[in-house]
Amino acid sequence: MNKEPKTWVQYDRTLPYIEDRDPGQKPVSHLVKDGENSYKVVEGRRPSKTLFVNKLRKKVDAWRDNDYPGVTDTTRELLYYWFERDHIIDGNLFKFWFCQREAIETLIYLFEVKKYDDIEPVIRTYAENFRKDLFTDAVEITETPEGKRKLIRYFPELNQEGEQDLPEKRLLRYAFKMATGSGKTFVMALIIVWSYFNRIREKNPRYADNFLIIAPNVIVYERLAKDFESNKIFYKFPFIPEPWRGLWNIKVSLRGDESPLNPSGNLIVNNIQQLYASRSKEYTPETIIDEILGRRPQKNLTKPPETLMDKIKLLDSLIIMNDEAHHVHREELKWYETIIETHNSLPDGLNLWLDFSATPKTQTGTYYPWIIVDYPLAQAVEDRIVKAPLIVHRVDRKDPEKINKENVVQKYGDWIVSAIERWKEHFKVYKEVGKKPVLFIMAEKNDYADKIADFIRKQKSKLGLKNPEVEVLVIHVKSRETGEKETEIKISDKDLPRLRRLAREIDSPENKVKIIVSNLMLREGWDVQNVTITLGLRP
Structure with a gap:
């Protein structure tokens, strides 16, 4: 329960703020608008309108306060290194923001500690208002004879009831709702390091040592490529403990790289257009003999697979991370089809499918039901991580009409x-x-x-x-x-x-x-x- 406000902040051409707010620490209060150009500070975290983030946050907080019970030795060392040690970069103190810390901690809690392998038990455990009353569920999951699952629930963002599709069984998909500018790329890097070292040090195949980051367009791709090229981000910032750097053997493959992938230890960064353009064409046999014998083999068996997707399908583990993931929410989209095809082609399927977006919503305006972290723009503004969108000047005129290039x-x-x-x-x-x-x-x-x-x-x-x-x-x-x-x-x-x-x-x-x-x-x-x-x- 949020308590009564204890402080008032006047808002007049200056940004609303909470005194002594540190983006490296967990928020303990938030701002609520209170009249014209005025905000009040309310104790407690800003409530999330997503399906189960509020309950999940409390569980992760308690787990953190209890010193991370249930994690591997590798994960414990990484968490201590990232968040409990001082890091100096270019003579300045560096500290991860709390939103980045909470993101990787929440994923570790669900994947490593609770060991969920499907979204349904996560929803049943953490969804808010799971029961309308003693006899009726407020959140209901149905399944068709073909195995497609639907979630029927109340949507607070729309103030109405409706339904959403759920990922297919055994395809573990989570989403991170994080404001633009809050460091989603750093969270991706944290996830890569955590999974990679658990794979090679703990010898556990649940963790992947191959990673595919997908951008929706060239502009986003070029930003990601600049960060990850030649493993730059991992060496410039404190992601890898110094004694472990000799174990780091990740090959970064960007657009235009036609060299073979490593058997393990790959980070592929590309935009989705390049990926679905590289999907192999569906094989259609021309004769009864072709139908019996199948596709003819390559003449040169030493030649690497023709397409990037062919190379990816030869990997034995894979985590896919979608940047600006609000683009992939309908099953008929090529982006979705490409990921599903990849999942079905791997012997054990994808290890994880992770979505990153400031607005992880479907076209109907509903939040993805697999969101595990919610760091909204309002919180990022309070933390001074991003700039506040302020209207500082209004032109007192109606919008113009009949506009053309001449006028x-x-x-x-x-x-x-x-x-x-x-x-x-x-x-x-x-x-x-x-x-x-x-x-x-x-x-x-x-x-x-x-x-x-x-x-x-x-x-x-x-x-x-x-x-x-x-x-x-x-x-x-x-x-x-x-x-x-x-x-x-x-x-x-x-x-x-x-x-x-x-x-x-x-x-x-x-x-x-x-x-x-x-x-x-x-x-x-x-x-x-x-x-x-x-x-x-x-x-």
Whole structure:
């Protein structure tokens, strides 16, 4: 039960905060809005609206406080090393955030301590309000004659009852609901190290020593590849205890790497389009002889398998981790089909299927029923891990109508000018501390983005722009218009690498970009710190 508020925090152009809040420690209170521009501090964790996180949190807290009973010697050493020792990086004290700690601890608790191998007993154990009354279940699991399971329950996020599909039996799937910017990549690295060393030190086949990280697009992939390339993340940060580094033998395979995988110890990072494009075509026998004898063997038996998926299917263990996993929630999607095909091709199936997303919801707006960790944006803002989305200026006008490429600047002029003026204020303040604020303007169409960028570039003297063609960056996919609709087509191969590099390196001190105008190409997986103002010009 949450107690009465003990502190009041006034909210006036400054971020709401909880005094002495440390993101490395477990939250003991949270903010609740209380009137216009005002928040109150309420004791206790922010309640989760997911199916069973609230009860599971309490169990994990008690297990942690009791010094992790039931873990392997390997896991205990890792937990002590990660969270109980001081780490110095580049002369500064490094500490994992509590949200990252809670994420790996919760997975260890369910997988290693409780040894669940299916989501159904997890739901039955930890689901809230499991019984409506003495005789009726509030959460019901049904199964069709074909073995498909459905969860019938109340959805607090929608304030209604409904049903959801559950993963097939013996396919252990968990989801981590973590705000963008809260360090999901670090959690992935923690999981990889934990599983890998338990596999080789404890000799337990439940743990995997092969890992596949799947990104939804190239932008997310490039961010992940930058972190994991050549095992960089594992050596730069305190993931591997010093005495164990000689045992670390992970081969990292990125896009374009056609070399064979190791028999064990692989980390494959790729985007889903590359994976399902590499799936072997279904074999259709042409004659009765072919049907009896099957697919003809390769002529060159020393040649490695043709596709990445063929290579993956030869592994004897595998954990799949989906980044931005809200993309994979319908069974008809190729992403889902690719993972299921991989699961069915492995002798013992996947060891774990893990989803990471800030919004792990289905298309109907319901949270995945296999979410085990909930670290929402509001908590990340309170912890000062991410920036708060604040509306600091309103234009007192109705939204414009009948917009076209000829009048877009005139129609949106007040909004554009307001954003630029705010950016100029930021620029003066940030310049004193050696930082570069970036203004991001989100346009509806490519032509609109071009017109807005041209307008801003013409203000170069007022804005202090020395090279407006470089400092004002337009990023979109090329398009053609058909009637009233704009149809996107692939951007040119010549421009794509340059634009991706510029967008990816916005935070770099050498990067000259100060203002970006885009038609939403960068809407997902684009994690940068320097964007301080966002202007959305969409209906």
